[in-house]
Amino acid sequence: xxxxxxxxxxxxxxxxxxxxxxxxxxxxxxxxxxxxxxxxxxxxxxxxxxxxxxxxxxxxxxxxxxxxxxxxxxxxxxxxxxxxxxxxxxxxxxxxxxxxxxxxxxxxxxxxxxxxxxxxxxxxxxxxxxxxxxxxxxxxxxxxxxxxxxxxxxxxxxxxxxxxxxxxxxxxxxxxxxxxxxxxxxxxxxxxxxxxxxxxxxxxxxxxxxxxxxxxxxxxxxxxxxxxxxxxxxxxxxxxxxxxxxxxxxxxxxxxxxxxxxxxxxxxxxxxxxxx
Amino acid sequence: xxxxxxxxxxxxxxxxxxxxxxxxxxxxxxxxxxxxxxxxxxxxxxxxxxxxxxxxxxxxxxxxxxxxxxxxxxxxxxxxxxxxxxxxxxxxxxxxxxxxxxxxxxxxxxxxxxxxxxxxxxxxxxxxxxxxxxxxxxxxxxxxxxxxxxxxxxxxxxxxxxxxxxxxxxxxxxxxxxxxxxxxxxxxxxxxxxxxxxxxxxxxxxxxxxxxxxxxxxxxxxxxxxxxxxxxxxxxxxxxxxxxxxxxxxxxxxxxxxxxxxxxxxxxxxxxxxxx
DNA sequence: TCTAAACCTTACACCAAGGATAAAGTCAAC
DNA sequence: GTTGACTTTATCCTTGGTGTAAGGTTTAGA
Numbered sequence: 001x002x003x004x005x006x007x008x009x010x011x012x013x014x015x016x017x018x019x020x021x022x023x024x025x026x027x028x029x030x031x032x033x034x035x036x037x038x039x040x041x042x043x044x045x046x047x048x049x050x051x052x053x054x055x056x057x058x059x060x061x062x063x064x065x066x067x068x069x070x071x072x073x074x075x076x077x078x079x080x081x082x083x084x085x086x087x088x089x090x091x092x093x094x095x096x097x098x099x100x101x102x103x104x105x106x107x108x109x110x111x112x113x114x115x116x117x118x119x120x121x122x123x124x125x126x127x128x129x130x131x132x133x134x135x136x137x138x139x140x141x142x143x144x145x146x147x148x149x150x151x152x153x154x155x156x157x158x159x160x161x162x163x164x165x166x167x168x169x170x171x172x173x174x175x176x177x178x179x180x181x182x183x184x185x186x187x188x189x190x191x192x193x194x195x196x197x198x199x200x201x202x203x204x205x206x207x208x209x210x211x212x213x214x215x216x217x218x219x220x221x222x223x224x225x226x227x228x229x230x231x232x233x234x235x236x237x238x239x240x241x242x243x244x245x246x247x248x249x250x251x252x253x254x255x256x257x258x259x260x261x262x263x264x265x266x267x268x269x270x271x272x273x274x275x276x
Numbered sequence: 277x278x279x280x281x282x283x284x285x286x287x288x289x290x291x292x293x294x295x296x297x298x299x300x301x302x303x304x305x306x307x308x309x310x311x312x313x314x315x316x317x318x319x320x321x322x323x324x325x326x327x328x329x330x331x332x333x334x335x336x337x338x339x340x341x342x343x344x345x346x347x348x349x350x351x352x353x354x355x356x357x358x359x360x361x362x363x364x365x366x367x368x369x370x371x372x373x374x375x376x377x378x379x380x381x382x383x384x385x386x387x388x389x390x391x392x393x394x395x396x397x398x399x400x401x402x403x404x405x406x407x408x409x410x411x412x413x414x415x416x417x418x419x420x421x422x423x424x425x426x427x428x429x430x431x432x433x434x435x436x437x438x439x440x441x442x443x444x445x446x447x448x449x450x451x452x453x454x455x456x457x458x459x460x461x462x463x464x465x466x467x468x469x470x471x472x473x474x475x476x477x478x479x480x481x482x483x484x485x486x487x488x489x490x491x492x493x494x495x496x497x498x499x500x501x502x503x504x505x506x507x508x509x510x511x512x513x514x515x516x517x518x519x520x521x522x523x524x525x526x527x528x529x530x531x532x533x534x535x536x537x538x539x540x541x542x543x544x545x546x547x548x549x550x551x552x
Numbered sequence: 553t554c555t556a557a558a559c560c561t562t563a564c565a566c567c568a569a570g571g572a573t574a575a576a577g578t579c580a581a582c
Numbered sequence: 583g584t585t586g587a588c589t590t591t592a593t594c595c596t597t598g599g600t601g602t603a604a605g606g607t608t609t610a611g612a
Contacts, residue, residue: 005579007588012431014438017589018570032538038578039590045427046538052430052447053533059445060380063568070533079533080387087380094373097366104336104363111356151321154328155288162290169335171328257329257346257355262308262322283559293560298599314607315561340598 003033003042013051028054028068061086096167102198103169110173110254114267117219117253121229123236124219128271130212132201133194135177136160142176143188143227147263150223157193164206170195175251178230183248183272186234188227190250210249216242217271219253226250226268233270248272279309279318289327304330304344337362372443378474379445386449386530390543393495393529397505399512400495404547406488408477409470411453412436418452419464419503423539426499433469440482446471451527454506459524459548462510464503466526486525491547492518495529502526502544509546524548 010017023029024041029050031041050071057067062082070079118124136157142150158171176190201207216237220229230250237244249271256265286293299305300317305326307317326347333343338358346355394400414429434447449472458465477483492513496505506526513520525547532541 005588012435014434022570040578044538045424045431046540048427048431049531049534049538049540052434053531055444056379056448057533059376059443059447060383061376067533074533076387076532080384083380083384083387087377087384090373090377090380094370094377097370097373100335100337101363101366101370103332104359104366107336108356108359108363111352111359148321151324155321155324158290158328159288167335168331171335172332255325255329256352257333257343257350258325262320262325264322264325281559294600
């Protein structure tokens with residue numbers, strides 16, 4: 001059985017020559033023979049076993065250093081340990097991916113709703129499932145000081161939010177709450193902001209549930225329409241004497257990438273639950 | 277509202293100053309003001325909106341170039357397209373992770389069985405579930421030409437295997453088949469090698485099922501014990517006049533990382549299904 | 553007023569796991 | 583002997599930053 005050149009070795013193993021040279025360089029797998037004059041590398045076909053093992057370990061998510069250590073130590077216990085670690089690792093990555101997938105779904109859903117939403121700022125009825133939010137009270141009324149304060153409020157929320165180890169991917173679905181009492185008094189007072197989170201997170205001091213039920217909703221386009229929209233919503237509710245249950249939520253449905261000027265471009269859904 | 281220094285901007289957004297400098301350099305987000313004398317960057321708090329968006333898009337799996345393009349084009353359609361692409365992307369990654377997880381489980385399981393397996397090369401009875409294999413006929417008897425040929429046979433299998441887009445992570449759980457007729461004639465003739473694959477793959481010309489049932493199994497340690505083990509298995513079966521159903525499988529239970537010499541270190545499980 | 557801390561700047565090297573390319577040397581077949 | 587396929591080393595590029603060095607400026611406290 002003749003020796004294999006680097007090209008042949010690469011070909012029969014479905015990898016590139018560069019990869020083999022790299023593996024040689026980092027002492028992962030060395031050719032069984034090197035011509036001292038030409039520097040040509042020659043491999044023995046039995047070395048394919050090592051390559052198989054490397055590819056297998058790579059598929060398990062190990063990096064080249066870990067693989068080399070495993071080879072060097074010849075330690076089964078270490079390999080088993082790595083296996084368990086990788087298992088844990090993969091579970092974590094899976095969780096992250098699930099979050100990302102949910103976020104994307106949420107974004108796509110948001111865009112769909114954005115496209116079909118009524119543009120004329122008239123109240124509509126919608127039955128909505130319960131949703132979970134991570135809430136933060138900033139003690140500052142978001143409606144009284146303009147966007148600069150709103151951003152500061154958001155920063156405070158964000159800080160708390162990452163402190164609670166929520167995935168960053170949620171941080172596009174934010175909103176603010178006008179508590180029931182203020183709403184009934186037609187007072188635009190919202191000191192609390194929130195992020196929508198997944199149902200799997202337990203309720204705690206910061207996590208609450210927006211209940212399932214029939215909502216009166218009003219869509220509006222842009223921050224500068226938000227206050228006006230809220231007033232319209234209040235007008236509608238009080239004119240028709242609907243019984244308001246719970247708080248009023250102002251939710252950012254979609255936020256559009258913007259860079260030209262610094263203003264956020266957002267599409268809002270204002271909503272409050274009623275009982276007939 | 278005063279301008280924010282890079283340090284403050286970084287702090288309130290939970291990122292590092294270096295990251296902000298990088299984003300500036302690649303035109304992702306630029307400070308609203310730069311002191312021409314000192315080169316100091318100053319940010320406006322409203323620019324946090326852009327940072328939020330960047331972090332959100334990153335969480336969706338987009339890279340910085342894609343994010344910049346989205347900002348530049350101001351194109352919602354493109355963003356939506358990216359969303360769908362990312363969704364697809366994530367699904368793919370999820371699949372890969374699932375495969376990796378299964379492979380690790382299989383490896384851990386294999387090591388467990390390896391540790392409890394009888395070392396004395398005596399036949400044992402085991403009831404085994406159905407398993408699925410990707411099979412390849414090399415037309416060369418793996419038992420007649422030594423390890424070099426075996427490696428070549430494996431390379432051919434591997435080539436076919438990646439051609440069928442099976443994940444590389446399976447390629448540690450290989451084996452060979454002695455078809456029923458040869459086994460009954462006590463002929464060590466195995467031209468077919470295979471890889472265990474997941475149940476989700478459809479049966480086709482190359483994918484077959486090893487049926488559920490009661491198997492006589494014999495464990496042996498190392499390639500040099502395989503033939504002897506097969507003979508012992510045959511002896512046992514024919515002495516006790518068990519009725520053999522189907523083919524005899526030689527499965528590599530675990531393969532140990534090795535580098536000192538080129539020989540594979542593998543632990544085998546030889547098995548054949550019987551009917552009482 | 554002195555000093556130290558806390559800022560800030562640019563510039564460079566480094567990570568993982570190769571990919572891409574160039575310039576030059578080698579091998580084998582015809 | 584020539585050609586074409588193959589191989590070598592060497593260098594730079596990728597992604598998304600992290601870390602360090604060397605130096606400049608501002609601020610607070612004693």
